[in-house]
Amino acid sequence: MKHKRLAAAVLAAALWLTGCGGAAAPAAPAGSGAASQSTADTAVQTAQKDRITEQFTLEKTIQLYEWGSAQKLTVHVPQLVCDGPDAAYLNDELAAMYAADFRQYEDSPEIEPQQDEWSPEIYINWDAYWYGDCVSLVVFRYDGGTDPGYSRGWCFDFATGKQVSVAEMLQRMGLDPDEAQLAVYRAAIQTLDRNMVQQEYYDFLRESGMLSGMRADTLRDNGLENLTVLLENENTVTLVGGYHTTAGSGWRPLKVELPLTPAAPAKTPVLTDTYGSVSVLLDGDTRTVTIKRTPETIAWAEEYDIRLDGDVTLPIRNAYNNYVDVCIGGLGASFHPVVYLLTEDGFVEYVDVLRCLLYGQILLCADPIYIANNGTALALRDAEVSLLCADGTETELAPLTAEWNSPQEVDSTGNFTLGEGENLCWLDLNSGGGCQLATHNNRYFYQGAVTYLGATPNGTALGFSLIRDTENGPEWVAFSAALKLDYSIDYLIFTPLSGQNPLTNETVPLVLTHSYG
Structure with a gap:
């Protein structure tokens, strides 16, 4: 077990931590010098050790089963020495x-292992990272094998006796939680993509819906409150998340370091392009597409029932990579703009503008087009975009885009219900993309199909295209939503994104119950 303390300037006035809700120590008298500072530091470290002890310790080698080999157990479980319900709950957890x-x-x-006998080990230990009265208590567990083990953390304020969120912990350090969250999302997705581009069976993962699930799960599992906070030095805070993979347990840890003192923004090139009535701007964290109301976009109303009241600028919701080039081209005969984004790792992301607008005013990056021969630039050839590759070849992107847009299996499948009585609603999704939906206890019944649009922190983003029969003829509705299955409670978290959603006019997530009837 270890104790770690952040020796930052903000902690120069040492705190005399005597227990839960303890008062700060009086400041050292002027002229007391290094000796007084050293004494104060020692007192702080001693008090910190008294605040966290071990509730369970086990170090021995045993034989788990009569027929099994020796098993080494190293288990250290901490506890907070603090009165109050939060500390008691955390200790029980x-x-x-x-x-x-x-x-x-x-x-x-x-027992003593036999000579040359391999003994698997289960290892559990903990660290405490201090920031004033607050501690980030981190427990690490390794169960042997090739997987690297995993850690989990809890933040606790001894001054108040309350558990605090990761967001609050970061705020106390002077960091913006939203900026920290974005940095982790970007690092996780970029790492996942670098890993996936090397997979020979990428097409299977994409077509089966596994890739979309891995990307969405990586974003979900890197939500701020799922991260572990480490204070390994006085200049940075480290957030530990991870990314999903096809290897081993399917999860690999990832550390993201953030400076505690504001750093000058990294200079990134401003990337722009225009194609007909559509333009794109990539400028730091600003990643937007502007669509002007012109005859070619007005024509969308008759062809696709897409109506723009005027010029609109929409953010690209899930563009998490770093980009070195951008180019807009067409797809098919009509005005069908697609924004292609070349990442610094040489593969291509794209935003199918027309396809996204079919389901409301929202723009999402589709899954990247992974090409083993890294791209170096994008170029417009007639009306379509090509990727210029490192070996001097060109790859036409329009055929690949059509292939990537083709129907794929949906991972959030099943039958789900919401409400009861006259307010009963239900949603049925099958793996092939078929969809049925009913509201008001089956008075309004819709059926149609869903299309995968992209991965978001709220789950897999789907576009819904549904029709219901009325006395006046068919009524068509289109909308987008992010779906996330919570297997621990067997619920579907349904987050509306845009469009005419029959289930709700609100944007707050809905919780639907998995039905097996």
């Missing part, structure tokens, strides 16, 4: 997660 499975081995006899 730590005990249930890390100690409960090993108490039965406290009285097991210790």
Whole structure:
């Protein structure tokens, strides 16, 4: 077990931490010098150690099963020495997660492994990272094998006796939680993409819906409150998240370092392009597409029922990579603009503007087009965009875009219900993209199809195109929503994004129950 403390300037006035809700120590008298500072630091470290002790410790080598080999157990489970319900709840949670499975081995006899016998190890230990009265308590667990192990953290304020969120912990350090969240999302998605571009069976992952699920799950699992906070030096804070992969357990940890002192913004090139009535701007964190109301976009009303009241500028909602080039081209015979984004790693993301607008005024990046021979630039050839590759070849992107846009399996499948009685609604999704939806206890029944649009932190973004029969003829509705299955509670989290959603006029997430009837 270890104790770590942030020696930042903000902590120069040492706190005499005597217990939960303890008062700060008086300032050292003027002229007391380094000796007084050293004494104060020692007192702080001693008090910090007294505030976190171990509730369960087990270090021995045992034989788990009569026929099994030796198993080494190294288990250290911490506890907060603090009165109050938050500390008690956290201590109970730590005990249930890390100690409960090993108490039965406290009285097991210790054995000596046979010579040259491989002994698998279960290793659980903890660190405490201090920032004033606040601590980030981190527990690490490794269960052997090739997977690297994983950590989980809790933030706690001894001054108030309350557990605090990661967002609040970052705010106390002077960091913007939203900026920290964006930095982690970008690092995680970029790392996932670098890993996936090397997979030979990428097409299977895409067509089966596994890739979209991996991207959405990576964003979900890197939500701010799922991250672990480390204070490993006085200049940075490290947030530990991860990314999904096809190897091992399917998860690999990832560290993202953020400076505690504001750094000058990185100079990135401003990228722009225009194609007909559509233009794109990439300028730092600003990533937008502007669509002007012209005869070619007015024609969308008759062809696709897309109506623009005027010029609109929409953000690209899930563009998390770093880009070195951008180019807009067409897809098909009519005015069908697609924005292509070349990442610094040489693969292509794209925003199918027309396809996204079919489901409301929202723009989403589709999954990247991974090309093993890294691209170096984008070029417009007639009305279509090509990728210039490192070996001097060109790859036409329009055929690949059409292929990537083709129907794929949906991962959030099943039947789900919301409400009861006259307010009963239900949604049925099948893996092939078919969809049925009913509201007001089946008085309004819709059916049609869904289309995958992209991965978001709220889940897999789908475009819904549904029709219901009325006395006046068919009524068509189109909307987009992000869907996320929570397997722990067997619920579907349904987050409306844009368009005419029959389930709700609000943008707050809906919680639908998985139905097996």
